[in-house]
Amino acid sequence: MKIAMLSRSPNLYSHKRIKEAAEDRGHELDIVNTTRCYINMAARRPSVYYNGEKLLGYDAVIPRIGASVTFYGLAVLRQFEMMGVYPVNESVAIERSRDKLRSMQLLARDGIGLPVTTFAHDPKQTDEVLRLAGGAPLVIKLLEGTQGIGVVLADTDRSAKSVIEAFRGTGVYVLVQEFIKEAGGADIRAFVIGGRVVAAMQRQGAEGDFRSNLHRGGSAKAIRISPEERSTAVRAAKTMGLNICGVDMLRSNHGAVVMEVNSSPGLEGVEKATGKDIAGMMIDYIAKNAKPWKTKTKGRG
Numbered sequence: 001m002k003i004a005m006l007s008r009s010p011n012l013y014s015h016k017r018i019k020e021a022a023e024d025r026g027h028e029l030d031i032v033n034t035t036r037c038y039i040n041m042a043a044r045r046p047s048v049y050y051n052g053e054k055l056l057g058y059d060a061v062i063p064r065i066g067a068s069v070t071f072y073g074l075a076v077l078r079q080f081e082m083m084g085v086y087p088v089n090e091s092v093a094i095e096r097s098r099d100k101l102r103s104m105q106l107l108a109r110d111g112i113g114l115p116v117t118t119f120a121h122d123p124k125q126t127d128e129v130l131r132l133a134g135g136a137p138l139v140i141k142l143l144e145g146t147q148g149i150g151v152v153l154a155d156t157d158r159s160a161k162s163v164i165e166a167f168r169g170t171g172v173y174v175l176v177q178e179f180i181k182e183a184g185g186a187d188i189r190a191f192v193i194g195g196r197v198v199a200a201m202q203r204q205g206a207e208g209d210f211r212s213n214l215h216r217g218g219s220a221k222a223i224r225i226s227p228e229e230r231s232t233a234v235r236a237a238k239t240m241g242l243n244i245c246g247v248d249m250l251r252s253n254h255g256a257v258v259m260e261v262n263s264s265p266g267l268e269g270v271e272k273a274t275g276k277d278i279a280g281m282m283i284d285y286i287a288k289n290a291k292p293w294k295t296k297t298k299g300r301g
């Protein structure tokens with residue numbers, strides 16, 4: 001196979017591992033810097049150019065599009081889809097997963113457990129939004145945040161209100177969420193490939209932090225997850241339409257609740273914690289599934 005990986009950071013552990021795994025299996029993998037691609041939307045002859053050359057002959061594209069370049073990255077990925085190249089995750093699915101509000105609406109529609117989450121446009125509704133979420137302690141999240149930045153725990157309704165007002169004052173939207181105290185500062189990342197959980201780890205926040213993000217000093221270890229947690233993760237991936245993803249869950253008193261579904265999950269934490277060859281599993285999945293024009297939307301979005 002000839003694979004293109006859309007990524008701006010070839011030296012990242014995940015990307016080095018994916019390239020290595022592809023080459024070990026006799027495939028060719030080119031790392032293509034997403035933002036340096038340019039596209040030609042000629043009628044019926046869509047093409048992507050890179051370094052002065054037209055990109056041709058690829059069997060699959062692995063999108064590893066950073067959150068900050070989502071808009072352009074998805075345009076490039078759509079172009080590949082319209083050329084009939086198999087996308088490991090489709091542009092439409094990635095777009096859905098990048099929008100926290102839309103993702104939660106879709107997950108809720110499909111009956112997947114979520115922390116109670118409320119949202120409003122009008123600051124005058126703040127009291128009502130806090131009440132609906134069950135009152136303090138509450139977690140307030142920036143709609144556009146990543147890596148735990150913009151996730152705040154408010155112990156009282158008063159502090160929740162000031163945090164919401166401060167965020168709204170700067171023109172950003174926030175979600176208000178029930179605080180899952182019983183999770184004890186830990187969350188579960190289930191790595192899903194092709195509708196199966198292939199690895200799971202528990203991430204524990206640094207001392208005194210309720211956020212378990214590894215970027216914030218959290219630590220990870222392999223865990224066994226329950227059949228219920230497994231099925232929640234698989235259903236969440238299916239709802240989002242993602243073939244490969246990381247599903248983040250919290251263990252709550254009312255079962256596993258999904259916080260987020262990540263369309264470009266990192267490999268370092270999960271491979272080191274579980275000792276599994278996740279990159280290899282990704283490539284094996286692609287080799288089995290990559291067929292020309294095998295997308296749901298063919299870039300129609």
Ligand code: ADP
Pocket residue numbers: 115139141145146147148149151177178179180181183185186187205210211212213248250259260
């Ligand atoms: P980001 O997408 O920025 O990583 P998350 O929504 O995943 O933000 O939140 C970061 C971390 O904060 C999570 O990994 C989890 O440990 C903790 N957290 C988030 N929401 C809740 C919640 N409702 N209750 C308890 N802990 C939470």
